[in-house]
Amino acid sequence: xxxxxxxxxxxxxxxxxxxxxxxxxxxxxxxxxxxxxxxxxxxxxxxxxxxxxxxxxxxxxxxxxxxxxxxxxxxxxxxxxxxxxxxxxxxxxxxxxxxxxxxxxxxxxxxxxxxxxxxxxxxxxxxxxxxxxxxxxxxxxxxxxxxxxxxxxxxxxxxxxxxxxxxxxxxxxxxxxx
Amino acid sequence: xxxxxxxxxxxxxxxxxxxxxxxxxxxxxxxxxxxxxxxxxxxxxxxxxxxxxxxxxxxxxxxxxxxxxxxxxxxxxxxxxxxxxxxxxxxxxxxxxxxxxxxxxxxxxxxxxxxxxxxxxxxxxxxxxxxxxxxxxxxxxxxxxxxxxxxxxxxxxxxxxxxxxxxxxxxxxxxxxxxxxxxxxxxxxxxxxxxxxxxxxxxxxxxxxxxxxxxxxxxxxxxxxxxxxxxxxxxxxxxxxxxxxxxxxxxxxxxxxxxxxxxxxxxxxxxxxxxxxxxxxxxxxxxxxxxxxxxxxxxxxxxxxxxxxxxxxxxxxxxxxxxxxxxxxxxxxxxxxxxxxxxxxxxxxxxxxxxxxxxxxxxxxxxxxxxxxxxxxxxxxxxxxxxxxxxxxxxxxxxxxxxxxxxxxxxxxxxxx
Numbered sequence: 001x002x003x004x005x006x007x008x009x010x011x012x013x014x015x016x017x018x019x020x021x022x023x024x025x026x027x028x029x030x031x032x033x034x035x036x037x038x039x040x041x042x043x044x045x046x047x048x049x050x051x052x053x054x055x056x057x058x059x060x061x062x063x064x065x066x067x068x069x070x071x072x073x074x075x076x077x078x079x080x081x082x083x084x085x086x087x088x089x090x091x092x093x094x095x096x097x098x099x100x101x102x103x104x105x106x107x108x109x110x111x112x113x114x115x116x117x118x119x120x121x122x123x124x125x126x127x128x129x130x131x132x133x134x135x136x137x138x139x140x141x142x143x144x145x146x147x148x149x150x151x152x153x154x155x156x157x158x159x160x161x162x163x164x165x166x167x168x169x170x171x172x173x174x175x176x177x178x
Numbered sequence: 179x180x181x182x183x184x185x186x187x188x189x190x191x192x193x194x195x196x197x198x199x200x201x202x203x204x205x206x207x208x209x210x211x212x213x214x215x216x217x218x219x220x221x222x223x224x225x226x227x228x229x230x231x232x233x234x235x236x237x238x239x240x241x242x243x244x245x246x247x248x249x250x251x252x253x254x255x256x257x258x259x260x261x262x263x264x265x266x267x268x269x270x271x272x273x274x275x276x277x278x279x280x281x282x283x284x285x286x287x288x289x290x291x292x293x294x295x296x297x298x299x300x301x302x303x304x305x306x307x308x309x310x311x312x313x314x315x316x317x318x319x320x321x322x323x324x325x326x327x328x329x330x331x332x333x334x335x336x337x338x339x340x341x342x343x344x345x346x347x348x349x350x351x352x353x354x355x356x357x358x359x360x361x362x363x364x365x366x367x368x369x370x371x372x373x374x375x376x377x378x379x380x381x382x383x384x385x386x387x388x389x390x391x392x393x394x395x396x397x398x399x400x401x402x403x404x405x406x407x408x409x410x411x412x413x414x415x416x417x418x419x420x421x422x423x424x425x426x427x428x429x430x431x432x433x434x435x436x437x438x439x440x441x442x443x444x445x446x447x448x449x450x451x452x453x454x455x456x457x458x459x460x461x462x463x464x465x466x467x468x469x470x471x472x473x474x475x476x477x478x479x480x481x482x483x484x485x486x487x488x489x490x491x492x493x494x495x496x497x498x499x500x501x502x503x504x505x506x507x508x509x510x511x512x513x514x515x516x517x518x519x520x521x522x523x524x525x526x527x528x529x530x531x532x533x534x535x536x537x538x539x540x541x542x543x544x545x546x547x548x549x550x551x552x553x554x555x556x557x558x559x560x561x562x563x564x565x566x567x568x569x570x571x572x573x574x575x576x577x578x579x580x581x582x583x584x585x586x587x588x589x590x591x592x593x594x595x
Contacts, residue, residue: 127426
């Protein structure tokens with residue numbers, strides 16, 4: 001629970017600064033309240049009040065999960081770096097756990113780079129960012145088969161500006177529901 | 179009369195379509211002083227031809243084009259050589275048009291030796307007067323410099339306007355754009371086959387980077403690499419049989435060889451880091467490429483089997499996009515240092531680096547097939563433009579397109595389909 005809250009907090013912070021986030025609002029969590037998950041988790045006791053409590057807790061957890069996933073599915077990288085940053089690990093974990101809990105869900109990780117490099121080098125860099133993000137998702141329980149990676153290099157900047165603020169937004173990997 | 183009018187209209191349309199403004203700066207050393215005398219015949223047509231020939235010669239950095247100050251001989255016997263002191267050679271002649279064709283009879287006169295260096299007849303369709311002028315410029319260039327001219331060759335580049343991306347082929351001066359592919363998704367890395375008949379490029383039209391090879395003759399195209407992940411950076415071998423490409427399906431971006439029909443894929447690098455932007459040596463035996471195996475992107479060379487890897491660049495923070503010179507003795511690349519990109523060349527033997535542009539946002543250089551000029555992508559007012567620099571760095575040219583954002587240019591080989 002703590003982890004999720006942290007994820008929500010981090011996600012919220014990131015969502016706040018990353019208003020550039022494109023498309024697919026909450027799409028990863030769209031198949032939410034998966035009935036199978038709630039049945040297995042919920043059926044712990046016969047007491048109605050306990051049932052109710054469990055259901056409430058579950059609903060809260062699901063809401064938090066969905067919020068974490070929906071609020072942020074983007075991770076950001078320093079210049080010419082493709083390793084996942086500590087600050088983004090909670091986001092990756094929340095998304096990875098979501099995928100682990102929803103085995104039929106599929107995601108695409110889209111890697112991007114800022115314009116300071118050649119287009120081809122940036123395509124390669126974006127691919128590595130996507131792959132490393134995928135690795136993080138798998139480490140959090142997702143299966144490799146659930147995740148496809150793609151790089152857009154510097155071709156699809158979230159911010160077309162030619163300054164550090166824009167570049168910081170463009171050095172990014174997005175986790176998108178397929 | 180009616181016919182003449184339609185020719186005139188056609189020319190007006192051509193002028194209106196002229197999509198570029200050209201700005202030339204710098205002065206070469208030992209430039210050859212020449213004059214291009216207006217041709218006898220239709221004054222507007224003559225003026226257009228003279229303008230194209232003059233711009234071509236100026237852009238090469240090897241000529242000083244002197245004003246004719248009203249002297250207009252059209253035949254050798256009309257030349258008063260005393261008028262042309264300080265000019266090494268003059269071009270004279272006449273242009274005629276009939277049956278939708280123009281014909282230029284021109285002579286190149288050595289004003290020092292007072293003799294005719296060459297006389298030739300160049301003709302072409304009336305709506306392709308620029309091509310006729312480029313051929314004349316090529317002949318003048320070759321006669322006076324001893325190197326083949328490249329003004330009749332073409333260039334390929336990506337032009338973006340909003341959501342639309344176009345792969346374009348144009349004349350060497352950026353005029354006469356022809357769209358080869360148009361897509362709402364990104365296009366990248368056009369690469370000419372050695373015979374100039376095909377272009378390999380990267381298209382995201384299926385959601386991720388895949389490599390296509392397209393014929394310029396038939397427009398038929400073939401998807402040659404669509405492995406999982408990215409498929410990119412196509413570069414032709416000099417014999418046109420295979421390409422070096424970059425694939426990520428086995429991990430990081432690595433260099434592979436693949437036949438032009440997409441068969442026989444062989445991996446040649448095994449670095450586990452980023453290896454990209456391969457370019458074959460003119461003899462086809464080695465490849466130069468960009469790799470971050472040393473911690474940041476630099477230029478390396480290897481044999482075709484991936485052996486004997488050698489780092490070539492040590493200056494500058496990052497170096498990208500290497501391309502061999504046509505004689506194989508040097509390579510051109512884009513260097514990133516102190517926040518800007520500039521174009522530089524480096525000699526293989528001496529490892530001497532020469533910075534050719536002063537640094538702004540200059541990327542993706544490629545040599546003209548005669549090795550005298552380098553085409554690259556630059557930026558002006560936040561927009562991508564084409565630019566060129568003479569290989570000695572002395573003369574620079576910017577070509578401003580009226581529309582669109584231009585990226586990823588590559589100069590064609592001599593051969594044209």
